[in-house]
Amino acid sequence: MAKAASKHDNMKTQNLNMIEAIRDALDVKMSQDKDVLVFGEDVGYFGGVFRCTAGLQEKHGLHRCFDTPISEGGIIGIAVGMAANGLRPVAEIQFADYIYPAYDQIASEAARLRYRSNGDFTAPLTIRTPVGGGIYGGTTHSQSPEALFTHIAGLKTIIPSNPYDAKGMLISAIEDNDPVLFLEPKRLYNGPFFGDPHKPAVSWKGQELGDVPTGHYTVPLGKARHMRKGDDVTILAYGTMVWIAEAVADEMGISADILDLRSLLPLDIDAIEASVKKTGRCVILHEATRTSGFGAELSAQVQERCFYHLEAPIQRVTGWDTPYPHAQEWAYFPGPKRVGIAIRKVLEAA
Numbered sequence: 374m375a376k377a378a379s380k381h382d383n384m385k386t387q388n389l390n391m392i393e394a395i396r397d398a399l400d401v402k403m404s405q406d407k408d409v410l411v412f413g414e415d416v417g418y419f420g421g422v423f424r425c426t427a428g429l430q431e432k433h434g435l436h437r438c439f440d441t442p443i444s445e446g447g448i449i450g451i452a453v454g455m456a457a458n459g460l461r462p463v464a465e466i467q468f469a470d471y472i473y474p475a476y477d478q479i480a481s482e483a484a485r486l487r488y489r490s491n492g493d494f495t496a497p498l499t500i501r502t503p504v505g506g507g508i509y510g511g512t513t514h515s516q517s518p519e520a521l522f523t524h525i526a527g528l529k530t531i532i533p534s535n536p537y538d539a540k541g542m543l544i545s546a547i548e549d550n551d552p553v554l555f556l557e558p559k560r561l562y563n564g565p566f567f568g569d570p571h572k573p574a575v576s577w578k579g580q581e582l583g584d585v586p587t588g589h590y591t592v593p594l595g596k597a598r599h600m601r602k603g604d605d606v607t608i609l610a611y612g613t614m615v616w617i618a619e620a621v622a623d624e625m626g627i628s629a630d631i632l633d634l635r636s637l638l639p640l641d642i643d644a645i646e647a648s649v650k651k652t653g654r655c656v657i658l659h660e661a662t663r664t665s666g667f668g669a670e671l672s673a674q675v676q677e678r679c680f681y682h683l684e685a686p687i688q689r690v691t692g693w694d695t696p697y698p699h700a701q702e703w704a705y706f707p708g709p710k711r712v713g714i715a716i717r718k719v720l721e722a723a
Contacts, residue, residue, distance in 0.1 A: 386584035392562045394536035394585050395425045395501070398543040399463060401589050403433045406461060409547060411438045413448060413465030413501075422467055423503060423562055445471050449478040449500065456498040457486060461547055466502040469556065470516045483552040484527035499546045499553045504532070505613055505660050506706060507560030511699035517612075517661035517692070522554050523638045523670065529594055530638040532556040534615040536585050538635055541592030549594065558612040595639035603628035606654040606719055609645060609671055611635060614658035614707065621712045627720070637667055645671070646678045653684035654719040658707060663691040685722030688715040 389397060402409045411429055413421075417440040420427030430438040441448050445466055452462040466472045472479075479500070486496040506515035522530045531546060531553060533539040539557070546553035600615060605627045608618045611634040622629035630648045634641065649655050655675050657668040668689040675687055690707045698705050 384586040384588070384590065386586050389536045389540075389585045390563050391533075391536045391539050391557065392423055392425050394540040395543060395557065396427065396429070397585065398540040398547075399426065399429060400432070401540075402461075402463075402544060402547045403429065403437060405589065407437075408459065409437075409461045409463065410455065411463045411465070412441050412451075414441060414443055414467045416440060416465050421465065423559065425501075425557075426465070445473075445475040446478055449475040449483065452498045452500070453478060453482045453486065453496055456483070456496040456552075457494045461497050461499075463499045463501060463547060466500060468510075468514050468516075469502045469504040469518055470513050472500075472502055472518065476521070479522070479528065479552070479554070480525045484525045486527075487551060488527060495550045496552045497547075497550045499543070499549075499555055501543075501555045501557060503559040503562075504556045505558045505560055506697055506702055507558075507613070509699060509702060510697075512696040515697040515702070517659070519556055519637055519659075520661060520665060520667045520670070523667055527551065528638065529553040529636070530556065531594060531636050532558065532612045533635060534558070534561060534612055534633050538592050538598065538633075540585050541590050542594060542635065544589065545591045545594050548591070553594070556612070560613045561616075592635075595636045595641060597641035597644040598633040598635055599631075599644070600633045601629060601631040603630040604652060605629060606656060606716060607632065607645075607648040607652045608656050608658065608716075609634060609668075609675075610658040611637065613660060617707070617709060617712055618658060621709045621716065624709065625713060625716065627716065629716075640674075642674055642678070645675065649675050649679040650682045653682050654722075655679075655683070656688045656690065656712070656715050656719060658690050658712060660692050660707060662694050663689065664694050666691055685719040688719055690715045 416426040417430040448464050452464040455462045483496045486494050504517050546555050608631045610618045615633045618631050657671050659668050672687045690712050
């Protein structure tokens with residue numbers, strides 16, 4: 374996939390996986406801005422369960438990268454207070470499955486602070502948390518709760534699919550004056566995988582994926598990435614599912630228009646509308662459960678804006694409406710076989 378020229382083309386690059394790109398983004402901002410703090414369970418001395426914060430405490434000190442008690446509500450409550458008083462906290466929730474005790478602080482305090490104070494206070498805080506399956510974590514370490522947060526006005530919800538976007542969007546999130554939930558697909562931490570977790574489905578390709586610029590750069594929030602251009606069918610995906618879409622399109626030999634949404638809220642609806650009106654067919658992919666998943670919102674918006682251009686019913690390929698299973702993880706995950714069936718349905722429709 375060829376990459377268009379960008380303002381980053383003359384920057385030095387480094388080959389990083391997503392873990393390293395996230396760590397690099399945190400290091401860049403902590404080096405630039407003394408008000409940026411990183412904290413959460415085991416993020417300090419240990420460097421995080423997935424090592425995303427390894428070395429930051431040693432470099433930036435105990436007061437800027439530190440461990441917290443096991444209290445998600447407390448972690449986010451402290452972050453809201455810090456943000457309201459001029460700091461830029463980056464709080465880690467160790468797994469997205471643990472974020473529910475902090476939901477009230479996120480929804481009722483962080484997301485509404487600017488509105489409630491008539492702009493006198495803002496909440497420039499970033500909440501990082503790993504999402505999704507792929508590590509045999511079972512039902513309490515594999516959830517994808519993004520839809521619960523896209524329902525909250527005042528909160529941005531971001532989910533990158535590659536190292537380049539992960540670093541650039543995390544820097545943008547930290548610099549944003551409103552709260553940002555930064556979801557990290559744990560299956561992609563070391564590269565895109567499906568089917569067999571020990572064998573990569575595809576490798577990072579091009580500067581936009583593996584070659585990450587050194588130093589400071591940003592990727593705008595609220596803009597989808599046109600991962601692949603085509604005319605047969607639009608595929609809307611984010612996180613891990615972007616790579617499933619890419620692999621299936623290659624296998625089927627179809628001209629797929631694949632949008633990596635990257636930002637769920639704000640949503641790049643203009644890019645979605647333009648793509649669906651061009652292809653007339655739409656398949657939506659996500660790993661989260663089907664009922665009230667984010668795919669339902671995408672389907673509704675496509676239907677409202679593109680009804681007279683659709684040549685076939687919109688298809689959703691998602692996780693099942695069950696807790697995430699341990700023994701049947703790869704049956705639960707919406708993999709290439711299920712995605713291929715949905716694509717054939719829209720392509721064969723009269």
